Amino acid sequence: MASTEQLTFAIETFKRIRPVEFQRRFLSQDTRHDGRAFLQFRATHVVKGTIGTAQGSATVRIGNTTVVCGIKAEVSEPDVNTPDQGYLATNVDLSPICSANYRPGAPGDEAQVDSEHIFRLFGEVVDLKQLCIENDQAVWSLSADIVCLKSDGNVLDAAIIALMAAVEDLKLPQASLDPATGVVSADKAIETQLTLRKRLFPATFSLVDDAYLVADADDAEERLTTATLLVVLDDQGHLANVWKR
Amino acid sequence: MSSAVNDRRRINGPARSVEPIYTATVMDSVAAGRSDGRGLDHMRPIYAKAGPISDGQTTASASGSAFYEQGSIRISCAVYGPRSARKPNARRAHFVCDFQYAPFACSKRSHTQSTDEHETSLWLSNTVGPAIRLEMYPKSSIDAYVTVIESDGKMATLAATINCISLALADAGIEMYDTVAACSMGLRDSQWIVDCTHQEDAECSVLVAYMPSVDEVTGVLQTGKTTLEVHEQGVQLCTNVCVRVYAVICRALQASVE
Numbered sequence: 001m002a003s004t005e006q007l008t009f010a011i012e013t014f015k016r017i018r019p020v021e022f023q024r025r026f027l028s029q030d031t032r033h034d035g036r037a038f039l040q041f042r043a044t045h046v047v048k049g050t051i052g053t054a055q056g057s058a059t060v061r062i063g064n065t066t067v068v069c070g071i072k073a074e075v076s077e078p079d080v081n082t083p084d085q086g087y088l089a090t091n092v093d094l095s096p097i098c099s100a101n102y103r104p105g106a107p108g109d110e111a112q113v114d115s116e117h118i119f120r121l122f123g124e125v126v127d128l129k130q131l132c133i134e135n136d137q138a139v140w141s142l143s144a145d146i147v148c149l150k151s152d153g154n155v156l157d158a159a160i161i162a163l164m165a166a167v168e169d170l171k172l173p174q175a176s177l178d179p180a181t182g183v184v185s186a187d188k189a190i191e192t193q194l195t196l197r198k199r200l201f202p203a204t205f206s207l208v209d210d211a212y213l214v215a216d217a218d219d220a221e222e223r224l225t226t227a228t229l230l231v232v233l234d235d236q237g238h239l240a241n242v243w244k245r
Numbered sequence: 246m247s248s249a250v251n252d253r254r255r256i257n258g259p260a261r262s263v264e265p266i267y268t269a270t271v272m273d274s275v276a277a278g279r280s281d282g283r284g285l286d287h288m289r290p291i292y293a294k295a296g297p298i299s300d301g302q303t304t305a306s307a308s309g310s311a312f313y314e315q316g317s318i319r320i321s322c323a324v325y326g327p328r329s330a331r332k333p334n335a336r337r338a339h340f341v342c343d344f345q346y347a348p349f350a351c352s353k354r355s356h357t358q359s360t361d362e363h364e365t366s367l368w369l370s371n372t373v374g375p376a377i378r379l380e381m382y383p384k385s386s387i388d389a390y391v392t393v394i395e396s397d398g399k400m401a402t403l404a405a406t407i408n409c410i411s412l413a414l415a416d417a418g419i420e421m422y423d424t425v426a427a428c429s430m431g432l433r434d435s436q437w438i439v440d441c442t443h444q445e446d447a448e449c450s451v452l453v454a455y456m457p458s459v460d461e462v463t464g465v466l467q468t469g470k471t472t473l474e475v476h477e478q479g480v481q482l483c484t485n486v487c488v489r490v491y492a493v494i495c496r497a498l499q500a501s502v503e
Contacts, residue, residue, distance in 0.1 A: 051349055051350075051394070051395050052317050052395060052397070053349060053350060053351060053352055053395055053396065053397075054349040057349065068347070068394060070347065070348070070349025070350075071349070072348070072349050074262035074263060074264055074265075075262060075263055075264070075265045076258070076259040076261060076262035076263070077259065077261075078259075079259070087258045087259055087262075088258075089255075089256045089257060089258040090256055091255050091256055091348070093347070093348075095345070095390065095392065096307075096323055096325065096343075096388075096390040097298075097321055097322075097323045097390050097392045098298070098323075099305045099306070100305035100306070100307065100325060101305050104343050104345075104390060106254050107254045107255060112254055112255075115255065115256050116256065119256045141258045141259050141262040142258075143258055143348065143349075145347065145348040145349055147347050147348075147392065147394070149298070149321055149392075149394070150297065150298045151305075173265070173267070175265050183266060184263075184265040184266070185265055185266040185267070185268050186265035186266070186267050186268070187267075187268050188267055188268075219305070
């Protein structure tokens with residue numbers, strides 16, 4: 001029917017040329033443009049062990065946001081000050097693959113800030129002493145890289161969930177140091193998993209248009225967000241981290 | 246082996262780290278047939294999807310995108326363009342490929358864009374570029390960003406990358422002479438084997454990028470030593486397999502439109 005077709009066409013155009021007004025029409029009626037309630041999160045899917053070349057990996061989808069985390073384990077000498085501790089380096093990779101907002105090349109501001117925050121968060125989760133192979137001589141060095149494949153808002157939550165799942169999935173082969181040659185050999189037949197100190201559960205809330213508090217904002221809502229709050233709980237229900245930005 | 250040059254923009258691990266020597270469970274020679282039971286001229290199963298991130302759901306989505314899987318090779322590509330170029334007076338579009346491995350994609354890790362990635366980016370631009378009707382888009386640039394999420398066999402991954410970029414370009418609606426289909430072969434025991442995995446990777450291998458509709462080859466990459474006759478045989482076999490890959494890409498494009 002002519003009139004309904006015109007109406008459909010107008011909605012798409014309205015969304016493109018007046019994005020703020022478009023969102024306000026929904027938010028002022030106590031709902032959101034995808035039909036969710038204000039404090040409703042999108043369906044989250046977590047799959048572990050998706051990358052064969054990595055020792056631990058996970059793929060997480062929150063709505064349309066897709067993030068992959070891969071952990072590679074290598075061996076190195078420990079730091080002089082902490083001879084029985086290994087390393088865990090976490091990095092978030094936001095590239096033009098996921099959104100036109102990011103430039104290719106070195107990590108931009110958002111990626112650097114997210115990497116640093118996640119690094120500090122996971123210092124509480126992984127006990128670096130478990131990564132020791134031979135005191136003062138050889139330790140595991142874990143490099144966790146979180147690559148965003150598609151960005152539809154709330155990449156940080158997805159990154160934390162992905163890293164958490166990847167660390168749970170991590171399987172380290174049994175390693176031993178040959179004192180004569182100084183070479184570390186690893187046996188893939190025997191694998192151990194890490195015992196984690198705690199498990200983290202993140203939740204992001206955004207203040208959209210300076211007036212509406214919504215959970216798990218998607219890309220359209222993030223563009224109108226004036227403030228964001230990340231709350232991380234651990235498995236005992238204690239507050240692990242609160243971050244307002 | 247990875248040595249983290251003190252990169253201020255990233256969280257760094259220790260300065261030097263190496264892979265441990267893995268013992269036991271070593272693959273034996275390919276003499277008794279391929280490990281996954283494939284025939285010598287069988288490719289790994291391909292799953293290709295056009296448009297996973299360019300469906301316009303987000304405000305900053307790409308013009309075209311593709312996700313491509315071949316066995317355990319996984320590649321994601323986003324194409325932006327045609328968009329305004331820095332050189333406003335060019336008569337043809339400027340096509341650039343930006344290729345990178347995810348840090349966990351290969352057995353060896355590296356963060357900084359190695360020369361390997363630079364070289365591959367340039368080679369991809371030269372291989373896929375000729376298929377595009379660049380003169381249709383003056384004063385503009387077309388950028389393809391490719392990330393290899395998981396790699397399994399160097400030449401096979403390169404071939405898969407070309408297929409992925411072709412799919413993404415077609416998804417973006419950019420005018421081309423034909424989609425480029427590529428496949429690679431490795432020489433083992435004087436026999437050409439299609440689509441080698443990491444374990445089957447041979448010293449001598451050949452990769453052919455081919456446009457079936459116009460019967461033109463856009464790129465040939467050969468590594469290792471071999472005689473001219475064997476090389477020609479390999480290229481011919483590759484071209485035949487490319488036609489099959491082309492059919493898969495076309496079907497994926499059809500599926501994305503339906």
